[in-house]
Amino acid sequence: MEEEHGHGNKYGMVIDLDKCTGCGTCMVACAAENNLSVRPDESDKQHSITWMSLYKISNGKKFPDTEYSYFPRPCMHCNHHTPCVSVCPATATKIDFNTGIVSQIYARCIGCRYCMAACPYHARSFNWWDGYFPKGKGLERYLSPEVSPRMRGVVEKCSFCHHRLMRAKTKAYTENRRELEENEYITACAEACPVQAITFGDLNNPEHKVSKLAKSPYAFRLLERLGTEPKVYYLSTKDWVRKFADNYLPGEFKPVTSPKG
Amino acid sequence: MDSELIPGGVKRCSTRTFFLWTLPWIALLTWGLVSAFLCLWKGLNQTNMSNYFAFALWIVFDLSVIALGAGAFFTGFLTYIIGLKELKNIINATVIIGFICYSGAVAMLGIDIGQPIRGWFIFWHVNVHSMLAEVSFCITCYLGVLTIEYLPLILENRQADKIPALHLFSHNLHHIMAIFAATGTFLSFFHQGSLGGMYGVMYARPFAFREGFYVWPSTFFLFILSAIAAGPSFTILCTKLAEKITRKRLVPENAFQTLAKISGWLLSTYIVLKIIDTICWVYGVVPRAGLTFMDFYKEGPYGVWLLVLEIIIFGVIPAIILMTPSARKSEGWLITGCLMNCTGIVLNRFIFTIVSLAIPVMPFDKFVSYLPTWQEWGVSLALIGYGVLIFSLSYRYLPVFPKERELNPVT
Numbered sequence: 001m002e003e004e005h006g007h008g009n010k011y012g013m014v015i016d017l018d019k020c021t022g023c024g025t026c027m028v029a030c031a032a033e034n035n036l037s038v039r040p041d042e043s044d045k046q047h048s049i050t051w052m053s054l055y056k057i058s059n060g061k062k063f064p065d066t067e068y069s070y071f072p073r074p075c076m077h078c079n080h081h082t083p084c085v086s087v088c089p090a091t092a093t094k095i096d097f098n099t100g101i102v103s104q105i106y107a108r109c110i111g112c113r114y115c116m117a118a119c120p121y122h123a124r125s126f127n128w129w130d131g132y133f134p135k136g137k138g139l140e141r142y143l144s145p146e147v148s149p150r151m152r153g154v155v156e157k158c159s160f161c162h163h164r165l166m167r168a169k170t171k172a173y174t175e176n177r178r179e180l181e182e183n184e185y186i187t188a189c190a191e192a193c194p195v196q197a198i199t200f201g202d203l204n205n206p207e208h209k210v211s212k213l214a215k216s217p218y219a220f221r222l223l224e225r226l227g228t229e230p231k232v233y234y235l236s237t238k239d240w241v242r243k244f245a246d247n248y249l250p251g252e253f254k255p256v257t258s259p260k261g
Numbered sequence: 262m263d264s265e266l267i268p269g270g271v272k273r274c275s276t277r278t279f280f281l282w283t284l285p286w287i288a289l290l291t292w293g294l295v296s297a298f299l300c301l302w303k304g305l306n307q308t309n310m311s312n313y314f315a316f317a318l319w320i321v322f323d324l325s326v327i328a329l330g331a332g333a334f335f336t337g338f339l340t341y342i343i344g345l346k347e348l349k350n351i352i353n354a355t356v357i358i359g360f361i362c363y364s365g366a367v368a369m370l371g372i373d374i375g376q377p378i379r380g381w382f383i384f385w386h387v388n389v390h391s392m393l394a395e396v397s398f399c400i401t402c403y404l405g406v407l408t409i410e411y412l413p414l415i416l417e418n419r420q421a422d423k424i425p426a427l428h429l430f431s432h433n434l435h436h437i438m439a440i441f442a443a444t445g446t447f448l449s450f451f452h453q454g455s456l457g458g459m460y461g462v463m464y465a466r467p468f469a470f471r472e473g474f475y476v477w478p479s480t481f482f483l484f485i486l487s488a489i490a491a492g493p494s495f496t497i498l499c500t501k502l503a504e505k506i507t508r509k510r511l512v513p514e515n516a517f518q519t520l521a522k523i524s525g526w527l528l529s530t531y532i533v534l535k536i537i538d539t540i541c542w543v544y545g546v547v548p549r550a551g552l553t554f555m556d557f558y559k560e561g562p563y564g565v566w567l568l569v570l571e572i573i574i575f576g577v578i579p580a581i582i583l584m585t586p587s588a589r590k591s592e593g594w595l596i597t598g599c600l601m602n603c604t605g606i607v608l609n610r611f612i613f614t615i616v617s618l619a620i621p622v623m624p625f626d627k628f629v630s631y632l633p634t635w636q637e638w639g640v641s642l643a644l645i646g647y648g649v650l651i652f653s654l655s656y657r658y659l660p661v662f663p664k665e666r667e668l669n670p671v672t
Binding site for chain 2: 055088089090121129151153155
């Protein structure tokens, strides 16, 4: 069903968890950039819409050994037999083999939510209500004309700020270029992160920082052993953090004790 | 008042009694219609489904009624293709039950999707790799087949039958019914399987994921088998219930016995394969995902008891009851066996739908619970109200049971 990426781009992300402070700027930047609808009461997280979620984890040890870390979780843009793409009955979610980006076609989504059931990362949110952007509070002025707002009854998710790719490509074409420079296209979360924990770029391009970071011995992916092949990598020098990224049977987890390079 | 519409030679209750009988079911249906209207008007925020529970009570009901309604195609297959003549006495009832189950399920799915007006996109923008696309194709086509199978029965109404054109049409439909039975069997095998496939292909959800043969996970075959095992049992239950309520014998005992025997043997085959499948899952999928068997049975109320209940209590026991000739000949045991069989299949659909989604996959994710709202219950239970009304109307005005006159001579 799915062809390989070949020589095209494969956009991906590396998130350095040792740098992440859990400030949530990535979430806010993502929401503002992508016209995420809000609710009068946002405390119900099972019904709210977040393309970039933040999970807080702890090593479970008592003071003074207590440590915390944060997992920013965008859509993983899975590469292999993408769980959501393969199940969608109406082809409303697709993977672009020229970019590796998994898109969601809002105007085609019928709202069956099978993709949500198939995604183990909870990266997909459903519009349980009509889009809501409170007037008089300035939010409507932030609406981006580049991103279509979503209607009630459809699923939405992180698009790796696909409109930014379109913008960068348009600019490159007008300058008679066919290839984008590194950092010419980055996501809103990567741009906004105050500690530069998020690196974005082409995983297929060995010159891009992201592809070098992804090869780090400290790099890992969420639920890697399920075989979804996410394009979002994480970095952490802490074994207990890396262990949290997947399920392991006793004795299976191999700590990174002497990394090379 | 409506005596002209009632089939000749049979006795029916008075119009007033019939009207009173329909009232609670109309109330149930009204509750469902109000709930459905709210969901269509205000959106699915009327439910307690969430980003965690993308599938919930409605999908459990949908899958259950589609499995229980499998009696229609399977009895049709046994009657017209295999040629079990005694089942001709119960085939009409199975067609009506099938029609109720499938039309109800399609209606529920129409409310369950977030954009009902776009339902046809499944056909227009179809993703042929999606199990849900196959389910949608097959249940829509099969509902058409069931309508065609139901039509000659409706046209046999005393007044409709007097119209020569309708009589001829109905007569000719009867002659080609084997073609529709075969079509229905083909379509049903695939969508029952695809419903199981829907869960089995979710390879990123280790609780539901199953390996299988080529593109079909094992759940594909298990769902077919469990549906054809439970369908006949559900037909027996509905018909026995109709007999109790009408205080008449409607179907000769040999039809019940044939269905019960087939149901029992299919259930036993299913349970053996289900046990093998569970063992393969425990030693294959589960450790490969870095998990142990008990990791799936420690969250919330979902313990190992669920598996014991599904396989042993509502699987092995009803299989033994229905396979044992002396047991199934006793009405009490027959009904108990059928009821347990159907409960087991509903439980299986519940586990695949709710428990699959309730169990977190990411190690740092948390278990969340779900309780349906009154609107969700309303839409679900309306299916029962709708079913009883359709069956009651059919029984009153149509010659559903060919042997009724012979078994209950009007003096």
